[in-house]
Amino acid sequence: MRIAVNAIFLQKDHLEGYGHFVQEIIRRLVLQHPEHEFIFVFDRPYDQKFIYASNVTPLVVSPAARHPLAFFTWYNLKAPLALRKYQPDVWWQPYGFCSLFTRIPQLLVVHDLAFLHYPKFIPWYHRLYYRFFTKRFLQKATSILAVSGFTKEDLQKNYQIPGHKLVVVPEAAREIFRPMDFDGKETIKQKFTGGKEYFLFTGGIHPRKNLLNLLKAFSLFKKWQRSNMKLVIAGRLAWQYDDFLEKLKTYKYRDDVVLTGYVTDEVLAQLTASAYAMIYPSLLEGFGLPILEAMQSGVTVVASNTGSMPETGGTAALYADPNDPDAIALHLLAIYRDENKRSELVRQGLERAAAFTWDNTASQVWKALCDTAAGA
Numbered sequence: 001m002r003i004a005v006n007a008i009f010l011q012k013d014h015l016e017g018y019g020h021f022v023q024e025i026i027r028r029l030v031l032q033h034p035e036h037e038f039i040f041v042f043d044r045p046y047d048q049k050f051i052y053a054s055n056v057t058p059l060v061v062s063p064a065a066r067h068p069l070a071f072f073t074w075y076n077l078k079a080p081l082a083l084r085k086y087q088p089d090v091w092w093q094p095y096g097f098c099s100l101f102t103r104i105p106q107l108l109v110v111h112d113l114a115f116l117h118y119p120k121f122i123p124w125y126h127r128l129y130y131r132f133f134t135k136r137f138l139q140k141a142t143s144i145l146a147v148s149g150f151t152k153e154d155l156q157k158n159y160q161i162p163g164h165k166l167v168v169v170p171e172a173a174r175e176i177f178r179p180m181d182f183d184g185k186e187t188i189k190q191k192f193t194g195g196k197e198y199f200l201f202t203g204g205i206h207p208r209k210n211l212l213n214l215l216k217a218f219s220l221f222k223k224w225q226r227s228n229m230k231l232v233i234a235g236r237l238a239w240q241y242d243d244f245l246e247k248l249k250t251y252k253y254r255d256d257v258v259l260t261g262y263v264t265d266e267v268l269a270q271l272t273a274s275a276y277a278m279i280y281p282s283l284l285e286g287f288g289l290p291i292l293e294a295m296q297s298g299v300t301v302v303a304s305n306t307g308s309m310p311e312t313g314g315t316a317a318l319y320a321d322p323n324d325p326d327a328i329a330l331h332l333l334a335i336y337r338d339e340n341k342r343s344e345l346v347r348q349g350l351e352r353a354a355a356f357t358w359d360n361t362a363s364q365v366w367k368a369l370c371d372t373a374a375g376a
Contacts, residue, residue, distance in 0.1 A: 001373055003029075004088035004104065006079075006095060007040040007058075008065055012047035015265075017289065018111075021171060022094050027052050028362040029369075039086050041079055057086070068129040076101045090142075090373040092365075098137045107365075107372040108141035109169075112286030112307075113154050114208060121207045135159055143372040145169045145365065147287045150308035169364045170312075171287045172356040176265060179298035180273040188274040192258055198230035199332065200275035200299075202268060202290045203282070205233065205241040205259075210281045210304070212244060215251060216325035217281070221332045222253050229256070229336070231279075234271050236262040273297040277335055277342070280304065281322045288312045292356055295349030300342050302331045316348035 005026055009019040030038055030052045038056045040046070043064045051058055061082045065074035080102040083091070091102070094109040115122050115130040122130070138144060138159050144166045146152040152168050155161045180188075189195050199218065203209050211233065218231045231253075237245075248254060263271065272278065278294035280303040288309040294301050295316060303309045305319035313319070318335070320327035335342040 001090070001370070002037045002039065002086060002088045003369060003373075004039045004041060004083055004086070004091040006091070006093050007046070007050065008043040008074075009095065010040070010042070010046065010050045011044075012049065013264075018095055020174065021109075021111075023050070024172070024174065024358040025094075025362045025365050026092075028358065029366055030056055032362070033366070039083065039088055041083070043074055059083075059086075068125050071097060071129060075099045080104070090369050092369060093141070096137070097133070098141050100133075100136055100140050105142040105372045105375065106140065107143050107145065107368055108137060109145045109147070110138075110151055110155060110286075111147050112151055112284065113158060114284055114286075116154075116158060117284050118208050141165075142375070143167070143368055145368055147171055148308035148311055150311055151286045167364070167368060169361055169368070170356055171289050171292070172358045172361055173289070173292040173296040173353055174265075174269075174358070176269040177272060177293040177296045178269070180270065184270070185274040188270050192232060192260065192271065193230040196228050196230045197276040198232045198258070198274075199277050199279050200232050200234065200271060200294075201279050201281075202234045202272065202293075203280075204235045205237050205244055207243075208283050210283050210322050212247060213322060213325050213328070214279060214281050215247065215257070217279070217328035217332065218257075219251075219253060220325060220329035221336075222256070224329070224333055225336060227336070229276065230258055231256060232258045232260065232271065232275070234260045234263055234268060269293075269297070272299060275299050277302060277332065279328070279332070280309065281320075281328055282307070282309070283322050285309055285312075291317060292353050296353035298346050298350060300335050300345045301349060302328060302335070313349075314352050316345060316352040318345070 034055050040058050042060045046058055061078045063070045065071050076099050080099050088104055091104045091106045093106050096110050098106045098108045119127050146168050149168055272294055277300040280290055282304055284307040291301050291303055291313045301317040303317050304322040318331040
C-alpha cells in the first residue's frame, strides 16, 4: 500500500500539538510496516529526522499553507498535482482540512470545532474559511477520525455525519512526561520559581484558554490561603494575548506569576512533573492532552467541566465551571489543604493516563487507513 501523509506540521523545534500528534502515530506506522511506502508531503524544507526509515519518500510542495488562499492552493491544486506521479492508495489528512479536488481516498482527522463555539477567538479570514469549507471537507473525506467522543458528538450534531463514517481515536501522553525525583523537582523549582511550589498551566496564551479567569482564581486562592505559591504559565503568545498581558501589569499578585514563554519539550515535561498541580481552565478542548500529560507525570489536575475534558480525565481530576473562578479556587484550596486527597488523585491519575497509549492509537489509525484505502 502507498500512503500519502500530510506532514506540514512536522517542523523541527516547532511541533506543538498537531505536530506531536502526527509524529507519535506516523513514526510507529512507518517502522511497523516497512513493506508499505509512505509519501510525506511537506509545504517547506523538512528536517531529515522526520524521515524515519527508508520506506519514507519526502515531497516538498509550495506554497507554505499558512493562510486561507495558500490553504486552498496547497490542498486543492499543488499537493494533488504533485501526488499524481505516486498514485497513493490513501491520503492521511490529520489537521481538519482535506483536498476537495482529488480522487485519492482521504482519511480526515478532526480535533475540534472551536470555530463554531468561539468564533471571535479566530481571525476573521480563518473563520470564513472554516465556515465555508468544513462541511465540504467532511462530505469529501472517505473516513473521519475524531480525537474524542465529545468531538464525534459535536460533528454529528452540527454536520449530521453518519456513524459508519466516523471513528473515535484518542490521543495519549508522550513518554517524556513521567514523575521526577525530589532533587530533580527542586532543581526546576529553583530555576523557575526561586524554590517555591507552583500551580502550572501549559498551552498558548489565547482567549480560549481562559487565562483571565485563571488569574482571578489564583487571586482568590492567595487571598484565602496566603501561601507563597506561584503560578507558572508555560506557553507561547498565540493569539489575542494583548488583553491578558495588559491585565497582568496591574495584577495584585504579578510577582507570583511566571511566564516562561515557549519552552522545549524536555523543559515542559520537567515543569509539568515538578508542579504542585496542573490547572487547565480552557473553555473548550477537543481532547485536552495536558491533562493526561500531568497525570502521567504524577501531578494532580484541576480542569474545566466543559468539552472533552471530563472524558479525558475521567474520575481522576477535579472539575469546575471555567467561567466560575470561585469554583476553580475552591478546588485549589482543597488539594492544598488535604494532602491525602491530592495523593489519591495522583494515584488515580497515573492509572488513568496508562489507559491511553500511542501504540493503541497508531493501531487504530492503521486500521482506518486500510479501511479507507479499501473504500470502507
